[in-house]
Amino acid sequence: MHTVTDTHLFRAVSDATKKALEIAETHLPEDVTAALEAAYASEEEPIARAELGAILDNIALAEETKRPICQDTGVPVIFITLPPDIPYTPAIEEGVRDGVTRATASVPLRPNVVSPMTRANSGTNCGEGMPVVHITPGDTFMLTVLPKGAGSENVSRIAMLLPSQVDNVRRFIVETALEAGGRPCPPIILGVGIGGTFDRAAFLAKEALLEPIDEMDTFEQQICDDVNHLGIGPMGLGGRTTCLAVKVKQAGCHTASLPVAVNIQCWAARRATVRVIL
Ligand code: SF4
Structure with missing residues (x-):
């Protein structure tokens, strides 16, 4: 049961991350x-x-044209609100990383994330401690992406x-x-x-x-x-x-x-x- 829940969580968070990045990178907010x-x-x-x-x-x-607004597609910063009935497990952050990796290929996003000292590029916009994920309690299970240019x-x-x-x-x-x-x-x-x-x-x-x-x-x-x-x-x-x-x-x-x-x-x-x- 726990494994199934983690699988659902992983997939749902990955899909939401990919979708949010696809929107954010090609449409600026109306305001x-x-x-x-x-x-x-x-x-x-x-x-x-x-x-x-x-x-x-x-x-x-x-x-x-559904193309990125800027050549610097940024590094994704993710904010998640987690309602009380959703368990906080590692599957959530793993889902974010998977969604970022998939969006890097689908949008496509410029692979911006490198190791800070060797400058080796992961090619996926993920790395040690990246993307940044902030999780806070909330009423609904929502995911926000803020791609941040350098x-x-x-x-x-x-x-x-x-x-x-x-x-x-x-x-x-x-x-x-x-x-x-x-x-x-x-x-x-x-x-x-x-x-x-x-x-x-x-x-x-x-x-x-x-x-x-x-x-x-x-x-x-x-x-x-x-x-x-x-x-x-x-x-x-x-x-x-x-x-x-x-x-x-x-x-x-x-x-x-x-x-x-x-x-x-x-x-x-x-x-x-x-x-x-x-
Ligand atoms: S700061 Fe970076 S992401 Fe923002 S418009 Fe300039 S090049 Fe693009």
């Missing part, structure tokens, strides 16, 4: 496309407008600020975008984690990138406006549109600590969620 369209409509600089037009054409072409991941930053530097949080976030410049393929989205521990802040920043970007609170909007005033512009070529949205998540932290993590996402802000069907 991201809408934000890019709004930026195109309001952008006044001719070069910036042309860049946004090219990005929108690229998105439409990817959808039409251009934007490489310029993400974390700071262990001191409590006395609470007024510097906004500045650190904006400086991160300034230092990144055109390298993360703007317009960008900033996922921000404030509080927790070193690792929790980084996780919150990544998790913030799952949030819809059609709404921002006052703090998020202020940071977004600050970043847009930098004038970096689409693909770093200047213009009003540098940042589409900022999403912030917080957690309690040590009284002597103030961790702040900024995970930068590029315009190819891919994510897709599917139900895992057993």
Whole structure:
């Protein structure tokens, strides 16, 4: 009985992972496309407008031809919500690895995952500790993929600020975008984690990138406006549109600590969620 359950789990999670990657790599979420369209409509600089037009054409072409939106198909980061009646067994993560391997062949995805020191490529987008899988309790068995490109991941930053530097949080976030410049393929989205521990802040920043970007609170909007005033512009070529949205998540932290993590996402802000069907 236990073996059958693991077999079902493995197959269902593998299928859901493959399906979610196939969607995410070829269709941008509607809120991201809408934000890019709004930026195109309001952008006044001719070069910036042309860049946004090219990005929108690229998105439409990817959808039409079922081809990846970007040549960097990223590394898959997986979020699973597990209802109480589904057992947590190794079959779940094995299913994710199988789904990633199958999607690498079917989409196809660029094999991006290598051993960090030897740089040997597995060819499957899997490796030691990869893909990253986050499993949390939930009401329904859902699986979300967030393929993450290196251009934007490489310029993400974390700071262990001191409590006395609470007024510097906004500045650190904006400086991160300034230092990144055109390298993360703007317009960008900033996922921000404030509080927790070193690792929790980084996780919150990544998790913030799952949030819809059609709404921002006052703090998020202020940071977004600050970043847009930098004038970096689409693909770093200047213009009003540098940042589409900022999403912030917080957690309690040590009284002597103030961790702040900024995970930068590029315009190819891919994510897709599917139900895992057993
Ligand atoms: S940062 Fe994003 S848009 Fe730029 S190459 Fe990487 S995945 Fe593609």
